[in-house]
Amino acid sequence: MTDPATEELALVQATLRGDQSAFQRIVELYQGPVYNLAYRMLNNAQDAEDAAQEIFLRVYTKLTMYDQGRKFSTWLFSVASNHCIDRLRRRRPIVPLDDLAFGLPSKEDGPERYALRSELKDVVQEALNTLPDHYRLVAILRYWNDLSYNEIVEVTGLSESAVKTRLHRARKMVADALEAQGELP
Amino acid sequence: MRCQQIRSLRASADDPATRTLITDHIATCAACADELGALPLALMQPASVKPPPALAAKIMAALPPTPAIAAAQEQRxxxxxxxxxxxxxxxxxxxxxxxxxxxxxxxxxxxxxxxxxxxxxxxxxxxxxxxxxxxxxxxxxxxxxxxxxxxxxxxxxxxxxxxxxxxxxxxxxxxxxxxx
Incomplete structure (x- = not known):
């Protein structure tokens, strides 16, 4: 079985040689994590889709500048994070909250349980929206994208202690927001 | 049970047996207690959203032939x-x-x-x-x-x-x- 890092590097090198099917494989591998990051950061399905397209286009365009000694996914998340933060800076201050229930999973759950879970996730997203952008980014990278502290350090350029502090505060803020909404005892 | 395995169980943290496993581990592991102990259950089971089915096709349709050409176009x-x-x-x-x-x-x-x-x-x-x-x-x-x-x-x-x-x-x- 091929090591994922080796496979990614081979795909990057093939893309650089002009093999678009290799980049298609990269898109297939990472469209889920990138779309999720954009969706949780931007809180809007349409914006997340546009952002994901622009992120992959930017990755493709800047691939010649990618340092092949670094882990590809970390570099990709770094491009994606910067793009989402830029978008949030450019965005008008009012955030549309109309499509929060978009595409929530859970195939096995019955209708009642599904409704409860969906409601909970909406509440989580709302709590997430109360965090400042840089705190939200760190929380999403950790809990949704499952990145390690070191990977978050590489993606964001923060120190490890800053990452830990932001995560700690983000958890506290989410817990406070959930408590304020009556979702936590 | 190792920390990494515990972390992988978060997705099904609403299952009582899994919650007991997580709670028992947190009681004996300072690192996990620091990270997971204060974590709301809602964050223990983060929901991922599925990207639109046509996303990959749209991305691929917008790409220039090679990254070098894309970079040159961007520079121009x-x-x-x-x-x-x-x-x-x-x-x-x-x-x-x-x-x-x-x-x-x-x-x-x-x-x-x-x-x-x-x-x-x-x-x-x-x-x-x-x-x-x-x-x-x-x-x-x-x-x-x-x-x-x-x-x-x-x-x-x-x-x-x-x-x-x-x-x-x-x-x-x-x-x-x-x-x-």
Whole structure:
């Protein structure tokens, strides 16, 4: 079985040689994590889709500048994070909250349980929206994208202690927001 | 059970048996207690959203043939944007300068320097002077009140801050209870 890092590097090198099917494989591998990051950061399905397209286009365009000694996914998340933060800076201050229930999973759950879970996730997203952008980014990278502290350090350029502090505060803020909404005892 | 395995169980943390496993581990592991102990259950089972089915196709359809070509296209577009911005800056600055000259000397002065208002170049210069004069006036009318307002509001803010930053007077002791 091929090591994922080796496979990614081979795909990057093939893309650089002009093999678009290799980049298609990269898109297939990472469209889920990138779309999720954009969706949780931007809180809007349409914006997340546009952002994901622009992120992959930017990755493709800047691939010649990618340092092949670094882990590809970390570099990709770094491009994606910067793009989402830029978008949030450019965005008008009012955030549309109309499509929060978009595409929530859970195939096995019955209708009642599904409704409860969906409601909970909406509440989580709302709590997430109360965090400042840089705190939200760190929380999403950790809990949704499952990145390690070191990977978050590489993606964001923060120190490890800053990452830990932001995560700690983000958890506290989410817990406070959930408590304020009556979702936590 | 190892920390990594515990972390992978978060997705099904609403299952009672899994929760017991997580809770037992947290009780004996300082690192996980720090991270997972204070974590709301809602964050223990993060929901991922599925990307739209056509997303990959849309991305692929927008790609130039190779990354090198894409980078070159991006560089050309960026250079073009810079030139357009520089062009606009030069035009506006030129208008402002010629308008200022027209306002301070005479509207026909720039035209007179270029062969008089009868010549084609002179007529263009006159038109530009007349277009630039209001720009100077607008800038003057906006900038003076803007600077004055900034000074007044800034001064008031500094004054209010100094008032707030002054040390409070000690409270008067009630019934001789001071120091208790």
């Amino acid at each position: 577009a960026s250079r073009r944007r810079r030139w357009v911005a520089a062009g606009w800056a030069v035009v506006l600055l030129g208008l402002l300068i010629i308008g200022t000259v027209g306002l301070l000397v005479d509207s026909s002065y720039p035209a007179a320097l270029l062969g008089g208002v009868q010549s084609a170049v002179g007529r263009v210069a006159l038109a530009l002077t007349l277009a630039g004069k209001p720009m100077f006036a607008v800038l003057l009318n906006i900038s003076v009140p803007l600077v004055l307002t900034t000074l007044i509001v800034g001064g008031a803010a500094v004054w209010a801050w100094r008032q707030l930053a002054q040390p409070l007077q000690p409270l008067v002791a009630i019934d001789g209870q001071e120091g208790q």
